Amino acid sequence: MATIQEFLVISPRGDTLIIKNYLGTAINRATADIFLRHLKKEKLEKKSCPPMFVLDGVTYCHLQQNSMYFLFTATKNVQAAALVECLHRIARLFKDYCGVLTEESVRRNFLLLYELLDEVFDRGFPQGMSTELLKAYVYNEPVAVSAGSSSGASGGMSGRLDKLSTALADKVSLGERRTMASAAANKPIAVGSERRDNTIFVDLIEKLTLVSDRAGNVTQSYINGSIVLKSFMTGSPEMRLGLNEECSITSLGVERHYGGDASRPAMTIDDISFHECVRWEEGCKLPHFTFFAPDGEFTLLTYRISSPYRPPISLTPFLEPQGPNGLDYVIRVRGDFPHEKTATNVTLTFALPAWATSVSVEVAASGGAHADPKAAPVSGGKAELDRKAHTVTWVIPKLPGGAEALVRAKIVLASTMQSSMCELSDFGIVKTNFELPMYVLSGLQIKFLDFLYGSAKSPPNKWIRYVTHALSYVGRW
Numbered sequence: 001m002a003t004i005q006e007f008l009v010i011s012p013r014g015d016t017l018i019i020k021n022y023l024g025t026a027i028n029r030a031t032a033d034i035f036l037r038h039l040k041k042e043k044l045e046k047k048s049c050p051p052m053f054v055l056d057g058v059t060y061c062h063l064q065q066n067s068m069y070f071l072f073t074a075t076k077n078v079q080a081a082a083l084v085e086c087l088h089r090i091a092r093l094f095k096d097y098c099g100v101l102t103e104e105s106v107r108r109n110f111l112l113l114y115e116l117l118d119e120v121f122d123r124g125f126p127q128g129m130s131t132e133l134l135k136a137y138v139y140n141e142p143v144a145v146s147a148g149s150s151s152g153a154s155g156g157m158s159g160r161l162d163k164l165s166t167a168l169a170d171k172v173s174l175g176e177r178r179t180m181a182s183a184a185a186n187k188p189i190a191v192g193s194e195r196r197d198n199t200i201f202v203d204l205i206e207k208l209t210l211v212s213d214r215a216g217n218v219t220q221s222y223i224n225g226s227i228v229l230k231s232f233m234t235g236s237p238e239m240r241l242g243l244n245e246e247c248s249i250t251s252l253g254v255e256r257h258y259g260g261d262a263s264r265p266a267m268t269i270d271d272i273s274f275h276e277c278v279r280w281e282e283g284c285k286l287p288h289f290t291f292f293a294p295d296g297e298f299t300l301l302t303y304r305i306s307s308p309y310r311p312p313i314s315l316t317p318f319l320e321p322q323g324p325n326g327l328d329y330v331i332r333v334r335g336d337f338p339h340e341k342t343a344t345n346v347t348l349t350f351a352l353p354a355w356a357t358s359v360s361v362e363v364a365a366s367g368g369a370h371a372d373p374k375a376a377p378v379s380g381g382k383a384e385l386d387r388k389a390h391t392v393t394w395v396i397p398k399l400p401g402g403a404e405a406l407v408r409a410k411i412v413l414a415s416t417m418q419s420s421m422c423e424l425s426d427f428g429i430v431k432t433n434f435e436l437p438m439y440v441l442s443g444l445q446i447k448f449l450d451f452l453y454g455s456a457k458s459p460p461n462k463w464i465r466y467v468t469h470a471l472s473y474v475g476r477w
Helices: 031-044 078-097 102-106 111-121 132-135 157-171
Strands: 005-011 014-020 052-055 058-065 068-074 197-210 220-231 240-242 246-248 265-268 273-274 286-291 296-305 313-321 326-335 342-351 358-365 382-386 391-400 404-412 431-438 448-450 461-475
Touching: 005 391, 014 031, 014 102, 031 052, 031 058, 031 068, 052 078, 052 273, 058 078, 058 273, 078 111, 078 132, 078 296, 102 111, 111 132, 132 296, 197 296, 197 448, 265 296, 286 296, 313 342, 313 431, 313 461, 326 342, 326 391, 358 382, 391 404, 448 461
Parallel strands: 197 461, 246 265
Antiparallel strands: 005 014, 005 068, 052 058, 058 068, 197 220, 220 296, 240 286, 240 448, 273 296, 313 326, 326 404, 342 391, 342 431, 358 404, 382 391, 431 461
16 A cells, blocks of 8 residues: 555544654645545535545545544555554554543543554554554553543543542442443553553444334344453463354354253354454364453454344334324334343434424323333433424433333424325434443353463453444334
């Protein structure tokens, strides 16, 4: 690939947090302004800005992370995929060494980040971007920043409460702790030889793609999953991870082992790919993998499951005529997952027809015949109507399993229209986003995570978490 001319990190307000020129030429201070003006222009024209574009012979390649823009510029032809991959790796590298990737952490660790940028590029050509290998060449100590802090607001009430809760957890023993605060994984890796802890965090994340019709039938569905590790281990110990034996992996020739729980349904993993540190033994008939855990955050494996699954959140639309010139467009949402689980930040976005000029929106918690009596009480959330874009955004902070809620768009039709002339096909698709902690639809589980060569000082701490996200969760009528 061609050489990179400049690398920048730009704040949401347009401030240049980091700028690095690799060709020895004069730094163009107007690069950030030109880039942001182009983004604003694309937004005003209601277009989505591509990750790479060319202006006046200069190629701009950008990535947005936590409201900050990571930007490459080049004056020669470059490989788009390689440049985007470099941006993702740099963002991950910054997060490993800073703990959290925020504007405050970038400002406080700018010396460390400039030191990293000197090592990962040689006159614009990308070199090694491994967190583990770069530790030998980095000497600045990271400044820890909490995930919730912002510029000028660190050390406030939230920071003091975080410290107090951590101190109480260390002093008071309430039996085995089943979970750890999410901020526990937001620590920078240790640069020196002394390690502060001996902990590894494991996240099994599944992202759902689903298309359903008005009757709730699924027309397309698959799962993209990954196992992400963040290691704070002493050294790089050899570890062995095992999945539940009810799964079969087509590409590796691993079949379901019937010595496991026969009552659990079988699952088939169609495609799987590993991190370079994973060692797979040919001929092994069990889903067990050996690897050396490098420092920092990395994706151990990714997989894809195309087997049908029950949608965790079902959408039911219907129309209710209100006289000859009135119509209610109603969408009912139901959590079809266990009662002890709760989906968070459930967001529905849908468009209204062009003829729906007079609209009001209201929400309610459904307690009708479809609601589960065992479900926990739920709030109807909040719905906002964007009259300019002609869209409705409905947000439910928490949706327990078995609970229901509905949104009602009350439409006053024009005098030339009647409610009997309207159909569900006149309304646009419904896009749904949500997060479902401690639950995965595929049933995949991490059965064990063993250390083949343990630490000599203390046994390591292992924290495992399961999360389900909506990647492309759409209702199409």
